[in-house]
Amino acid sequence: MENHLLVEAANAFGTPIYVYDLPFIAQRVETVQSFFEDFDFRLAYAMKANFNKDLLSLLNKLGTMVDVVSFGEYLQALSVGFSPERIIVNGNCKKESELERYVKDGVYSINLDSYEELLRLEKIASRQVRVSIRVNPDVDPKTHPHIATGLKENKFGVDFDTAHEMIKRINSNKNLELIGLHCHIGSQITEVEPYLEAVVSIKYFAKSVGLNFEVLNLGGGWGIDYGNGKAMSLQEYREKIFPILKELNSKIVLELGRWIVAPAAYLVSKVEYVKRTPFKTFVMLDTGMNHLIRPALYGAKHKILPLYETKGREKIKADVVGPICESADTFRKSYTMPRPREGELVVICDVGAYGYAMASDYNLMPKPKEIIWDGSKLFTSS
Ligand SMILES: Cc1ncc(COP(=O)(O)O)c(C=O)c1O
The missing domain is CATH 2.40.37.10 (Lyase, Ornithine Decarboxylase; Chain A, domain 1)
Incomplete structure (x- = not known):
């Protein structure tokens, strides 16, 4: 500005005062959408980055989806007009009452963070509910340790063996529909390599379980240049990641927060x-x-x-x-x-x-x- x-x-x-430049945000959305134009792609803005209502209303008007990590964020998304079918629910500690509401409303996907959450959801799922599994690929995102989330010692997601067990349980439950895999390895990531490692392990996992997932949600994390000249290179991302995404042939969802706003x-x-x-x-x-x-x-x-x-x-x-x-x-x-x-x-x-x-x-x-x-x-x- x-x-x-x-x-x-x-x-x-x-x-x-904080001053927000809305036209800039609209431009970022446009950039990422045209970047993925060869894919069936959806941007689900990670509203934890900034939950300002005017900003969310803009994203709602632009037709993006939204990723929420709490019930408070869920209500905020609804309040600006996002319908539940455009809301992805993340978070490692979803309460029973919250899960009940997500099931009742019919959100786009509940991203299961643990086997224990699946057991809880099984008891609640009295009607059809779409779920994804958050896998933890044990990848070092080479960012600040506080915002690394895809290492095996981190609290998020499940290892691939547990994911396999979860798939069997989900497939044997008529009310649970497994739509995909989710993976968010960290934030302010400025190198493509960690994403490459993550998508390669997801590819081998998908092959090993013989499944073609409808949705592959790669989370957020794209880093911006705060002044040290380091940022996610879209060109390198295209060169290294796109070929694998094409092989996987799934709908691609990205939950970018920081890079957008x-x-x-x-x-x-x-x-x-x-x-x-x-x-x-x-x-x-x-x-x-x-x-x-x-x-x-x-x-x-x-x-x-x-x-x-x-x-x-x-x-x-x-x-x-x-x-x-x-x-x-x-x-x-x-x-x-x-x-x-x-x-x-x-x-x-x-x-x-x-x-x-x-x-x-x-x-x-x-x-x-x-x-x-x-x-x-x-x-x-x-
Ligand atoms: C599950 C999930 N998705 C998306 C994001 C957004 O990350 P970023 O703002 O780095 O794009 C986060 C942030 O930590 C997250 O936890």
Whole structure:
């Protein structure tokens, strides 16, 4: 988004604010859909990345599906107009009452995370229900350990032997319809190789059980470039993954979250103080880890750009911090930037995924407002 719009938003709505660029999101959806044009493909947006209602309404209008990991997300998806047949239910800890509701509503697929969940569902499935099995292919996604989900020591999914046992049970139950396999190996994955390993093992598994699955859901995880030049290469994905997907001949579902929304949002903040100590300079913002926890939680590094006149300004190295009473409340350490003055604005980039969704009012500092840019006007999100 152009800087003047971010400044305009800050002037109109105050700071700190998240600003969402909806046209950018529409473009991302279009890109991924045309990328898979040779396949029977469905995008199921992973709403855990960002559950903002205006953003979800846009995706609903664009006709995507949605992946939910909790009952709260399920209700949010319904509330913006997604019908149950366009909702995929994930999560490793689905409650009995929630499963009952998913069965009653007829969701697109309940993705079973364990043998134990299957036993629970068997008791509940009083009518036809579509299920998939989340397999854990034991693949290292080469990402931050907190967001690796497809290693055998992770809590998600089942190994292939257990999946085989589950298939037999599902096939012997007239109310359970096995539609496919699901696999989500992690998030912020910038190399194609882990996906290749995962799809190859899925291919051998499908062969070994002699099944042609209607749906292959490869989860999400595509990484974006946060400023270090590393991102998922679509060209390499096409070269390495497409041939195997063609062999498998299933409907392909992707549950992308971050790749769709991360670069579409900006956290605009005011510099409250520029504090100098004998050791360091601290640029103190009116937003902190309570609004964007990724740096504290994952060591994530977001670009921080000035929204002030930089001509003739001395370059400084500063720790950019927030107002929260924790030393982890640091966005960047020794960050080079033109020296700001009190009251000037900065923007933290690429915050559309796992930003507001993970925000809290810790220290009783309220969450920021969410502002929408729809391509022609700025307004407060509903
Ligand atoms: C089951 C599942 N699908 C999709 C996603 C979305 O991942 P990403 O935002 O990295 O695309 C996640 C995130 O952890 C997930 O757990």
